[in-house]
Amino acid sequence: MTVLLIVFEEKLRLTRTADLSDPVEANASTPLLCGPHTSARTGEHDGRLSGVEVAFAPWAAFTLFGTALQPLANEAVGLHELLSTRADDLTDALASAVGWRDRFALLDTVLWEWARRGPEHSARVAWAWQELARKAGAVPIPALARRAGWSQRQMEKRFREQIGLTPKTTARVFRLQRALQLLVSGLSSAEVAVLAGYHDQAHFGHECKAMTGHAPCRFLARRAAGGQDPSFTDRFEGQATGVLLPATARAEGAA
Structure with a gap:
């Protein structure tokens, strides 16, 4: 699977099991897109975590995010690097939404639009x-x-x-x-x-x-x-x- 992580207020620290010295962090300003992986990751937080995690079949992520997946294999990259202001707009809108029902409805709308505009997968x-x-x-x-x-x-x-x-x-x-x-x-x-x-x-x-x-x-x-x-x-x-x-x-x- 390819996973989108958007954390609202807290921080989620992800590290490869094989290399604990090379962490990445998801927080309110840095949503992450995690590509398909063949090794484990350790996720750490302070005991409380709020946010959104969406898992996609990789070929669906190819269409949604308009990028080849090979560079994302076994990597977690900032969504802003791929989508620029689109990533910032989504994160801000989700964080400011009134409740979870509104967040999920917003996410559905945005992802459908991205899929419509993205490259067609095979x-x-x-x-x-x-x-x-x-x-x-x-x-x-x-x-x-x-x-x-x-x-x-x-x-x-x-x-x-x-x-x-x-x-x-x-x-x-x-x-x-x-x-x-x-x-x-x-x-x-x-x-x-x-x-x-x-x-x-x-x-x-x-x-x-x-x-x-x-x-x-x-x-x-x-x-x-x-x-x-x-x-x-x-x-x-x-x-x-x-x-x-x-x-x-x-x-x-x-x-």
């Missing part, structure tokens, strides 16, 4: 992305390209532009999402590896560590600990998208 890219999502990445990429009516090289070029990741990397992300769902459902790592299509348990463990910052057992432990906090919830329904870290665990990474 229907074949959208179909291929949805097919990878539907099958949790278990689709041979050459066969997917043939079904889309492209060579593999053509599809990779379009994916880099309108998804931000290659088809193979996109498949990795969807496969891990499926694997984590199976893991939190109570299956063992060995069972997950088989059902999600990994070579073996070690392969699953390596992918989980690389993309979430945690080995499978540590990921489960962190989720169990975070589940005791009533404020913890996954960002996307039906997905095991993260863990809640105590302040002292910042250096250990997060999903």
Whole structure:
């Protein structure tokens, strides 16, 4: 997914798990657009946070924001850098709106207008992305390209532009999402590896560590600990998208 973050009064600090020394910050004057990513980020705030988060399929973000997605892969950039005054106008209007109903209505109106004016995405890219999502990445990429009516090289070029990741990397992300769902459902790592299509348990463990910052057992432990906090919830329904870290665990990474 590609995510738009607009924080009204407080601050949200985002850092890559692999590089905690390189943070970006979302605040009232700096909304962020976060591209599709293959590694974890840690989000920190002071305990209270108000704002808007909107998740888009990457190909929809390509149209909405009128920019190639490849430079945004694994990055979070200021929306002003992409949209200039349009970003400032949206942020100011949302912050000054009377209530959440008005904010959501305003956001719908603005995004529809941006989509209408933006570059048209490829229907074949959208179909291929949805097919990878539907099958949790278990689709041979050459066969997917043939079904889309492209060579593999053509599809990779379009994916880099309108998804931000290659088809193979996109498949990795969807496969891990499926694997984590199976893991939190109570299956063992060995069972997950088989059902999600990994070579073996070690392969699953390596992918989980690389993309979430945690080995499978540590990921489960962190989720169990975070589940005791009533404020913890996954960002996307039906997905095991993260863990809640105590302040002292910042250096250990997060999903």
